[in-house]
Amino acid sequence: MRILALLLFFSLQAYAQDTTQHIIAGRSNALKQQEKPYVILISADGFRSDFSHKYEAKFLQSKEKSGVKASYMQASYPTLTFPNHYSIATGLYPAHHGLVDNTYLDVNSGQEYRMSNKKMVGEGKWYGGTPLWVLAEKQQMMAASFYWVASEANIQDTYPSYYYVYNEAIDIKTRIAQVKNWLSLPADKRPHLITFYFPEVDHDAHEFGPEDPRVQHSVQFVDQVIADLEAAVAPLGLPINFVFVSDHGMKEVDNVNTISKPAPLNTTAFQVPWGDALLHVYAKDSTKIDSTYQELKKDTRFTTFRLDETPAHWHYRKTDDRYNRLGDLLLVPKLPQVFNLSTRKTSKGKHGFDPLLPEMRASFQAWGPAIKSGLTLEGFENVNVYPFVAKILGLSYDPKSIDGKLQVLQKALR
Known part of the structure; x- marks a missing residue:
């Protein structure tokens, strides 16, 4: 049976x-x-x-x-x-065509795009x-x-x-x-x-x-x-x-010693879509950005960027963000560690890095x-x-x- x-x-x-x-x-x-x-x-x-x-x-x-x-x-x-x-x-480049990540927040509409959402994937409004x-x-x-x-x-x-x-x-x-x-x-x-x-x-x-x-x-x-x-x-x-x-x-990564969502990113002040090679941090309360940025900078397991600090060859700065879809802050793990926002063990091979x-x-x-x-x-x-x-x-x-x-x-x- x-x-x-x-x-x-x-x-x-x-x-x-x-x-x-x-x-x-x-x-x-x-x-x-x-x-x-x-x-x-x-x-x-x-x-x-x-x-x-x-x-x-x-x-x-x-x-x-x-x-x-x-x-x-x-x-x-x-x-x-x-x-x-x-x-x-x-x-x-991604920040120029609007598909800035596999998962991200469209700030103007408040909708979170996910590649796993078949309905969203089929909607032309996401693609410049x-x-x-x-x-x-x-x-x-x-x-x-x-x-x-x-x-x-x-x-x-x-x-x-x-x-x-x-x-x-x-x-x-x-x-x-x-x-x-x-x-x-x-x-x-x-x-x-x-x-x-x-x-x-x-x-x-x-x-x-x-x-x-x-x-x-x-x-x-x-x-x-x-x-x-x-x-x-x-x-x-x-x-x-x-x-x-x-x-x-x-790239092979350390899928055992992963980084969970950093403590300063509480859900009342920030929205953080799923990610492992990159986290977008969207502020619900913009007055929290500066103090949270300073707190996150203390964590040496990852690099915290403002949008005017990202490497030029990424073409991923505020001036590139034609559709208002990049996070207010970007967190990038220091390899071989990666982020893991779930309770499940993550995969051994990863991409998404520089x-x-x-x-x-x-x-x-x-x-x-x-x-x-x-x-x-x-x-x-x-x-x-x-x-x-x-x-x-x-x-x-x-x-x-x-x-x-x-x-x-x-x-x-x-």
Whole structure:
């Protein structure tokens, strides 16, 4: 009876996930867009810059000879999943596009955004900037998404023409087949931009730590799927360019001697959303900020910042805070310690720390007919992927509206 109950529970959980393809009716590619190249933008969450060689990702290694590879890609601060996927998609730093953390307070509305809240994730009001799929659709170039942060949200009254709400119930063979189906559509209905996302490396590196052999298995899984995806679409004979990225790296931390919420942060005066690599402290009573700041500075387990004190390369100061979403104070743990605001033991692998740390470095590779062969690039910031992809697709944008610069990756283009 217990086994039957468990089976029923898990089947209901799977059933509750939205696994349907969402199609926006009435869309088509403009005639001038039908001759443009194609880009499949692939992200492997947590795929640190050294993982392809450290864990023998043979296919990705082989593509270094026929494409370009960066020694690393620098993530944006904080080096977390939601902010960085959206920085790659918009060419903006997190404080400039508004998705400043995985969890944060929108001071103007008083609402607390959480990446675990599916309803919030699907609301366009949280996302500033113009993500690549919106840029494409507004220029009558169709886009598709098999997952990407914010791709299931109505941003500027626009969704990708074809998209899936994020879930982990759809098997990988079905996902590959769907990409091939999209690219097999007639020219007027065929998406030229496709996003594709893998969670596996991040899951395993969190749970077991980035040095665990099980991370090698997940890295090689991603590697094989990308090889299978390329093989599946190759017979179509289309000018498809592959851009492989990750959002951040991963670091092993002390998950035993963690830091609980500091005593001065009482709930009557402050709101502190969940965090482990960073805590935002929002004052309910602004008269308490200065005295609490002085108290927090005495605790040497973490660094306490006012918003005019954060490192310049974070782009995370009050002057950057376009949506009024950064905390009045920011607390950053001194590694290897991290915060733990719950009663449960936290994971062994973490990210979210200073992007200059080697362990936070992300990956970048690209190959295809628009891309040079055998070129190694120096490290660069992830906001520069946006103009690179837009250039391949022949999409126009206002260079002043983004933080990324085309000249950073111009040398990688044929």
